[in-house]
Amino acid sequence: MKYFLVVLLAISLFSCDLSSPSEVNKAQIEEIFEGIKTAFDFKDVDALMQYYHADFLHNTDDWGDEYAVWQIRMNEYDTFDFANIEIDTHNSFATVSLTMTLDNEQTSEPTDENGDLSYFYKTEDGWKVCGNNFSE
Numbered sequence: 025m026k027y028f029l030v031v032l033l034a035i036s037l038f039s040c041d042l043s044s045p046s047e048v049n050k051a052q053i054e055e056i057f058e059g060i061k062t063a064f065d066f067k068d069v070d071a072l073m074q075y076y077h078a079d080f081l082h083n084t085d086d087w088g089d090e091y092a093v094w095q096i097r098m099n100e101y102d103t104f105d106f107a108n109i110e111i112d113t114h115n116s117f118a119t120v121s122l123t124m125t126l127d128n129e130q131t132s133e134p135t136d137e138n139g140d141l142s143y144f145y146k147t148e149d150g151w152k153v154c155g156n157n158f159s160e
Contacts, residue, residue: 050111053118053144053151057106060141064104069094075153082140082155090140090155101126116160118144118151 043051056075063072072094073087080087097104103126110121120142124131134142134156145154 046113049113049118049146049151053111053113053120054109056144056151056153057109057122057141061104061106064094064098067098069098077145077147077152077154077158079158080153080155081157081159082143083157085140085155093140097126101129103127116146117154118146120144 060072060075063069069091073091076087076090078087080090082090085093105125107123107125108121112119112121119134122133122141124133124138124141131138133139139156141153143154143156143158144151145158145160146152
């Protein structure tokens, strides 16, 4: 009986999800990057923009401006990828550092010039790209 309880306890511990909220948030944001990449591969700007908050504001660009940016990217580039993704979450906000590659052109985010994919806000519906000037 004693061994049965030990085995039962071990099975119970290993079956529990011991992920921290921070790890869960990071995994959710990484899924967004996969979705953005897939939408880009299919040249579907509407599918890509579902990951953006309606009140997106990066520098002076709003949601509509960002929509146009992605249309241009999809027209000018064949391939798109992310690398070196590092996610820092704090409450309902997250900042993502990454390397973005469009064809053979690499840019790092966030910088003063780049960063439209670096700022996230957690809503009731999950994480959304919000830009660096977003306010709740």
